[in-house]
Amino acid sequence: MSVELDVFVGNTTIMDKEVYQLWLNGYTVNDAVKVRMEGGVMEECEASAEVLLSDTMDQFRTFQMCERLLQNPAKLANQLLFQIPPDRQAMLIERYYAFADAFVREVLGKKLSKGTKKDLDDVSAKTGITLKSCRRQFDNFKRVFKVVEELKGPLVENIRQHFLLPDQLARDYAAIVFFANNRFETGKKKLQYLTFQDFAFCAGQLINNWTVGAVDNMVEDMDVDLDKEFLQDLKDLKILIADKDLLDQHKSLVCVALRGKTKVFNEMETNFKNLSRGLVNIAAKLTNPKDVRDFFIDLVEKFIEPCKSDRWTATDVNLYLTHYTNSAHILDSFKYQTVWTRYMGVIKSCILRMYHE
Known part of the structure; x- marks a missing residue:
């Protein structure tokens, strides 16, 4: 049969x-x-x-x-070895390059070197992520860094094109590359409350506004290196705190704009000069690589912590920084408006993101 x-x-x-x-x-x-x-x-x-x-x-x-x-x-x-449909290829790539926030938080800002890789045993023990997975994630960070550091053009787009990553993941890798290049300090105790996405948001602000690529989109390392000329120009902002008349005028304009709009007005008025000195001094020191590395610590110590101790809400912080920024534009003798706008736009965005209530 x-x-x-x-x-x-x-x-x-x-x-x-x-x-x-x-x-x-x-x-x-x-x-x-x-x-x-x-x-x-x-x-x-x-x-x-x-x-x-x-x-x-x-x-x-x-x-x-x-x-x-x-x-x-x-x-x-x-x-030709593996017959994999395009949608499955995309899934394989995205998952391979995905990373755990707990892992990236431990290595963010560190040099992507053999020395850091040797410490992955400790990172694995601390995070509960297997050592094999830690090594894969670290090697991915290092691989992306090495490829894009040789390329001209926008950092996010270069990552997206060369590694075929979705937009958000490419942006996250851009933040990792940017932090590794500039060696920002992220591990200090005062910064532990900040998540990777907090830092990634701030990296996006810095890349889009303070790098060479923010003014010239065809230079090498355009989105990786901070604009040295801009950092040098930031020293001119010291006049806002060095000139007593200018400092008093600025304070007066800000206080007039804030009066009656917040419950912490008295604290804002009392601490105006200290807060202004803090913000301007951060700007003036950014020509020093060590002060660049300490950028986020300085924001916390010189602005965020004093505001929190006076019980400002995030709305209060937004209100203050808005009027603090805008009032400087009214000062007749303040001649550095373009630099001020470029600086304070990033500072305001980063502080608001970092201000966890």
Whole structure:
């Protein structure tokens, strides 16, 4: 008796998203099998433990073979070894370059060097992220940094094009590159309350307004290096606190604008000169690399902490900085309006983001 069979042969590479995530998280095959079993996959697929182990090993092997392509995503679409649909390719790349906020918070601002990589054991123990996953994430940061530091053009766009990352992830990597290049201090105790996304937002403000690329979009390292000419010009702002008449005029204009609009007006009036000195002195010192590194600490110590101790709300901070910035434009003898606008626009945005109530 003859039997007819319909046979279909395909060569699309099978990749389970959940198993891929387990591999990315640094699980061993046996640990991944346990997780899958606890998730009920055996009952769902009516598979034996042996089949589940074999499937997991096979997929892990496939991911390891794909890894060299994921490290250079542009090659993934053109290779012939694995038949992977475009939408699945995009998923593989995005997840491979995704990172844990807890991990990036530990290494943000540090040099992406062998010395930092040696400390990943401690980072793994502190965050609970497997050492294998920590190394993958660190190597991704270093790889992106090395590629884009040689390129002209906008930083975010370069990352997006060379690593085929979605927009938000490309922006996050731009922040990581920017912090690594300028070595901003982020690890001090006073800064621990700030999240990676807080710092990433501030990096975006600095990149878009204070780098060379903010005024010239075809220079090398345009979005990585701060504009030295602009930083030098910031020293001119010291006149706002050095000239007593100008300081008094500025205070008077700000207080007139604020009177009756906030419950902490008395505190604003009393502390005006100290707060103004703090903000202007931060500007005047940014020609010094060490003071650039301490930028976020200075914002916290010289402005955010004094305001918090006087119980300002975020609305109060916004109101104060708005009138503080705008009132300087009314001062007839203050000649550095363009530099002032460029400086205070970033300062206001960063402080408001960093001001957690």
